[in-house]
Amino acid sequence: MDEEVRRLLRLVAEDDTLPPSAVSDAELTGKCQAARRPSRRARSWRTGTAALRTAITAVRAARQRILSQGAGRSGQR
Amino acid sequence: MGTTDGDISAEFTEYALKARSRLQRTAYLMCGDWHLADDLTQETLITLYRRWGALDPDIGPAAYATRILVNKVRRSAKRAWRSREIMTPPPDLPAPTSQGTENRQVIVKALSRLGPRQRAIVVLRYWEDMSVEETARLVGCTRGTVTSQSHRALATLRALLGPIVG
Numbered sequence: 001m002d003e004e005v006r007r008l009l010r011l012v013a014e015d016d017t018l019p020p021s022a023v024s025d026a027e028l029t030g031k032c033q034a035a036r037r038p039s040r041r042a043r044s045w046r047t048g049t050a051a052l053r054t055a056i057t058a059v060r061a062a063r064q065r066i067l068s069q070g071a072g073r074s075g076q077r
Numbered sequence: 078m079g080t081t082d083g084d085i086s087a088e089f090t091e092y093a094l095k096a097r098s099r100l101q102r103t104a105y106l107m108c109g110d111w112h113l114a115d116d117l118t119q120e121t122l123i124t125l126y127r128r129w130g131a132l133d134p135d136i137g138p139a140a141y142a143t144r145i146l147v148n149k150v151r152r153s154a155k156r157a158w159r160s161r162e163i164m165t166p167p168p169d170l171p172a173p174t175s176q177g178t179e180n181r182q183v184i185v186k187a188l189s190r191l192g193p194r195q196r197a198i199v200v201l202r203y204w205e206d207m208s209v210e211e212t213a214r215l216v217g218c219t220r221g222t223v224t225s226q227s228h229r230a231l232a233t234l235r236a237l238l239g240p241i242v243g
Binding site for chain 1: 097
């Protein structure tokens with residue numbers, strides 16, 4: 001029976017009348033490469049996070065500057 | 078070591094072009110729909126490519142690809158069961174023109190009478206020629222389950238395909 005099942009499965013799977021794939025080899029590899037690239041959402045998230053980090057650093061620096069100027073003035077009094 | 082995206086891409090393309098046809102035929106035996114098998118093969122290769130740089134070299138891409146495919150076929154069978162809408166077969170199925178074509182359709186129908194796990198076990202054991210151990214690992218069950226399920230599946234096929242088996 002084992003050999004018979006193998007023969008039957010080959011008969012179905014190796015059917016030459018089955019149509020070719022709807023997607024060419026080149027299209028398929030293109031799809032794969034596109035899937036590996038980070039999505040627009042992921043890229044946008046990373047850009048947004050970087051911008052936020054820069055903004056936070058700028059605010060911290062400004063705060064520090066203002067505080068040190070204030071300390072200087074109070075020292076002059 | 079020092080594998081670039083270009084190397085990964087070239088290696089993967091070479092593998093994918095070689096493996097594609099066999100994966101699609103394996104998927105076809107498991108799901109019984111050539112067009113769905115085409116989609117599942119593409120999804121399998123896309124999933125495999127995402128992990129390509131991190132594959133265990135001792136296991137090899139073929140085993141990974143087969144495992145991904147088996148999971149995708151089983152998931153698609155569950156989805157199809159939940160969202161069954163198409164009540165008639167697709168219109169572009171070739172009408173049986175010869176004894177061979179008719180036999181093929183009878184065999185596909187008989188395979189569709191098996192449960193998804195039994196079908197996967199039969200296909201892996203008798204089309205992919207995998208051992209009981211490999212099949213158990215890929216399907217995610219014990220060796221005993223593979224043996225008992227393939228025994229039951231063969232009994233069902235024998236009953237359904239008696240005239241073809243002869």
